[in-house]
Amino acid sequence: MTDMLIAHLSDLHISAGPPETAPVRRDAPDMARLVVADLMALPQRPDAVLITGDVADGGSEADYALVRQILAPLPMPVFVVPGNHDQRGPMRAAFGTTVPYAAPDTLQFEAQLPGVRIIGLDSLVPGRVEGRLDAAQLDWLQERLATGTDPVFLMLHHPPFPTGNAHWDASALRDGGERLGQILQASPAPVRLLCGHVHQPFHTQWAGCYASVGGSPAFQYGFGFDQDAEPALTDGPYAWWMHHRREGGSFAVHPRCLALPPRDDLP
Numbered sequence: 291m292t293d294m295l296i297a298h299l300s301d302l303h304i305s306a307g308p309p310e311t312a313p314v315r316r317d318a319p320d321m322a323r324l325v326v327a328d329l330m331a332l333p334q335r336p337d338a339v340l341i342t343g344d345v346a347d348g349g350s351e352a353d354y355a356l357v358r359q360i361l362a363p364l365p366m367p368v369f370v371v372p373g374n375h376d377q378r379g380p381m382r383a384a385f386g387t388t389v390p391y392a393a394p395d396t397l398q399f400e401a402q403l404p405g406v407r408i409i410g411l412d413s414l415v416p417g418r419v420e421g422r423l424d425a426a427q428l429d430w431l432q433e434r435l436a437t438g439t440d441p442v443f444l445m446l447h448h449p450p451f452p453t454g455n456a457h458w459d460a461s462a463l464r465d466g467g468e469r470l471g472q473i474l475q476a477s478p479a480p481v482r483l484l485c486g487h488v489h490q491p492f493h494t495q496w497a498g499c500y501a502s503v504g505g506s507p508a509f510q511y512g513f514g515f516d517q518d519a520e521p522a523l524t525d526g527p528y529a530w531w532m533h534h535r536r537e538g539g540s541f542a543v544h545p546r547c548l549a550l551p552p553r554d555d556l557p
């Protein structure tokens with residue numbers, strides 16, 4: 291088993307026009323360009339880039355054309371799952387030639403890389419902030435996990451685990467989380483669960499798996515450990531994760547912190 295690097299980015303919120311979501315910085319596309327440039331300048335580039343949803347802010351065809359343009363310099367496979375700000379039709383049209391979305395009505399997929407599988411889940415509920423996984427999606431996941439023992443990177447926008455904040459817990463994965471946990475506990479393949487949505491990067495352990503939330507270059511929350519209060523926005527560095535599979539099969543997760551230009555709209 292050889293070395294492998296997998297980058298986990300999230301929540302780029304790129305829009306061709308003004309952002310639709312209030313906290314998204316107006317220059318979010320430029321911030322995504324900085325992330326891509328930083329990634330390309332690394333001494334060792336990742337073998338694959340996984341983006342856990344909200345790649346677009348509004349989800350129009352023009353938004354996804356811009357997303358494709360911004361991600362175009364990345365020569366490695368790029369896998370994306372939808373978040374609540376994405377739209378399935380335009381997203382499939384933009385990424386369907388490079389991401390093997392299988393089902394006609396969801397953007398779930400499975401891809402095999404050397405010694406590692408990538409599985410993407412689609413928790414988007416049109417018009418809703420919160421997410422869900424239905425029985426058919428979970429049946430499919432259970433079946434896919436049973437087919438091999440390579441480590442699996444499981445991409446899911448809405449965290450099924452507690453975020454430590456009541457506001458985010460109320461708008462995270464609302465349906466399907468309990469069964470998802472049972473499936474992961476019983477999985478013959480070790481699973482690494484990668485999420486987004488919360489815009490505050492952290493790692494945790496859930497259902498016997500390493501689990502994490504990626505940061506966002508479009509807006510990010512600072513530290514806030516009062517579960518009933520929304521944390522303050524910060525223009526502190528954008529944080530994403532580099533997973534390193536070392537020879538022998540162990541994993542390490544390295545934070546990559548990228549200073550972004552200050553926002554001009556924070557108090």
Ligand SMILES: [Fe+2]
Pocket residue numbers: 301303343344373375487488489506
């Ligand atoms: Fe987001």
